[in-house]
Amino acid sequence: MIIDTHTHIYNEKTYHDYFTKTKGRISKTIAMSSHKGVLENYLSFAATKDNLYFIGSVNIEGDIKKQLESLEKAFQENKLFGIKLYPGYQYFYPSDEKVYPIAELCQKYNRPLIFHSGDVWNPEGDAVLKYSHPIYIDELAVRFPKCKIIISHFGFPYHLETANILSKNKNVFSEISGTIDQCDSNKDIENIQKQYIKDLHRVFAYFPNVKEKTMFGTDYSGEDTPLNLIEPYIEVIENVFSKKEQQNVFSELAEKLFFH
Numbered sequence: 001m002i003i004d005t006h007t008h009i010y011n012e013k014t015y016h017d018y019f020t021k022t023k024g025r026i027s028k029t030i031a032m033s034s035h036k037g038v039l040e041n042y043l044s045f046a047a048t049k050d051n052l053y054f055i056g057s058v059n060i061e062g063d064i065k066k067q068l069e070s071l072e073k074a075f076q077e078n079k080l081f082g083i084k085l086y087p088g089y090q091y092f093y094p095s096d097e098k099v100y101p102i103a104e105l106c107q108k109y110n111r112p113l114i115f116h117s118g119d120v121w122n123p124e125g126d127a128v129l130k131y132s133h134p135i136y137i138d139e140l141a142v143r144f145p146k147c148k149i150i151i152s153h154f155g156f157p158y159h160l161e162t163a164n165i166l167s168k169n170k171n172v173f174s175e176i177s178g179t180i181d182q183c184d185s186n187k188d189i190e191n192i193q194k195q196y197i198k199d200l201h202r203v204f205a206y207f208p209n210v211k212e213k214t215m216f217g218t219d220y221s222g223e224d225t226p227l228n229l230i231e232p233y234i235e236v237i238e239n240v241f242s243k244k245e246q247q248n249v250f251s252e253l254a255e256k257l258f259f260h
């Protein structure tokens, strides 16, 4: 069975469409909050599902201390499985001092701190890429060696940089979600998928130890968005990893990081 480590399932419709599409292959699904989402809304929705696990967020421009109090309560009640931050959208580096108390909280409850990294989906045009570059995660990882950190989307398109950071920091991991989206034609999807497989092969040739630090994820965000693919991501894993390695990628590592 598969654990999908990155989705945006937030209501009955996205939940229903996702589980119809995944046809019983997914055992646990991790759902991300946006930095502007309301924690209570997500928590009460996730509580109605036994295969949906919720990741909170912090609006870095808001009252961080207050938000951390609510997140800590959710950790204590075992309703929360990590925290995700959005540096590219909110103009701060992952190595910023503002992030320290968030890393400390994740460390205290042994849940991952996740960063949206690399390319941004930003129709408003106000996101800034330098903040979402994975290189700034290195410094945070060194400062908090006991905090489990996940670089989302393998830092696309900064795959080698992401692998470099994973390779040198024991506490940093990644997942493959979000790179393949619903383009105009199936041919486009196939092309991106082929290229992604090649790129991952290249990265793992240079940094072989990073293979065991990589997880499955889709970034599924709803049928009405370009991020609605499942199968192409499963195929990427099947093409890049051996049968034996696939167990770790599809579920074992996620089980360790999110649920232990």
Ligand SMILES: [Zn+2]
Pocket (backbone or CB within 6 Å): 006, 007, 008, 032, 178, 219
């Ligand atoms: Zn996402």
